[in-house]
Amino acid sequence: MLTAMLHGALDSVAKTAVVAVFPRESMEDCMKNSAFVIVLVLFIATMAYAEEMDFRGVKWGMSKSEVMSTEHGSVFKEDSGRVGYLTEILDEETLLVYYFTDDKLTRARYTLLKVFTNKSNKYYESFQPLVSSLTEKYGKPNKHDKLWKNSLYKGRPSEIGMAIATGGYSEYVQWETKSTRIIAYISGNNFEIESGVEYDSKELSKLEGQQKKNKEMKKL
Numbered sequence: 001m002l003t004a005m006l007h008g009a010l011d012s013v014a015k016t017a018v019v020a021v022f023p024r025e026s027m028e029d030c031m032k033n034s035a036f037v038i039v040l041v042l043f044i045a046t047m048a049y050a051e052e053m054d055f056r057g058v059k060w061g062m063s064k065s066e067v068m069s070t071e072h073g074s075v076f077k078e079d080s081g082r083v084g085y086l087t088e089i090l091d092e093e094t095l096l097v098y099y100f101t102d103d104k105l106t107r108a109r110y111t112l113l114k115v116f117t118n119k120s121n122k123y124y125e126s127f128q129p130l131v132s133s134l135t136e137k138y139g140k141p142n143k144h145d146k147l148w149k150n151s152l153y154k155g156r157p158s159e160i161g162m163a164i165a166t167g168g169y170s171e172y173v174q175w176e177t178k179s180t181r182i183i184a185y186i187s188g189n190n191f192e193i194e195s196g197v198e199y200d201s202k203e204l205s206k207l208e209g210q211q212k213k214n215k216e217m218k219k220l
Helices: 002-021 024-032 034-052 064-068 122-138 157-165 205-218
Strands: 075-079 082-089 092-101 104-112 143-148 169-176 180-189 192-201
Touching: 064 082, 064 092, 092 205, 104 122, 104 205, 122 157, 122 169, 122 180, 122 192, 157 169, 157 180, 157 192
Parallel strands: none
Antiparallel strands: 075 082, 082 092, 092 104, 104 192, 143 169, 169 180, 180 192
16 A cells, blocks of 8 residues: 555656646656656655755764764764764865764764965965855855954964964854754964864754763762
């Protein structure tokens, strides 16, 4: 019975899709082409699946084993609350880490791994394509913070890299979707610079904070 229902649903979807794409007078001819109908239905199903995912083919709340089943690379590091992989985004080598609270995926982060020989502007320049690509995908940021902790390098664009490396400047760009908060960042301290992008579940991020609070309360 279930099989019959599924076949009926697929047939209904196919007919609806064909009517929407082709003129009425060509519908009969198109329906004769079963291969075309199958491909079209699979395309619609794939698009629907993609829209359901929150990040990189996974959904917030997935268990660690479920998330790991979606990744095909070798695990770089793993413990009870996280699992990391070496991967690439925008032709840049990155460390991808998934974070879990009570075995539920709550956030994920890409960290750019490229290291430059000095604290030049190259770190900041490599950060710009990431911001541009995220803006292209998610639209205009709803928040863009440029934070100066001191004015030593302020107003000296040629030394923005040194400003970041010494902790004097950091930048955070934020976008939001229905389920996710996305923050691209670049910051530094003690002549170490880090940049990347973090994805947080709007609904489940509070679990991580509560877990940290519970750990601290146990110390009292």
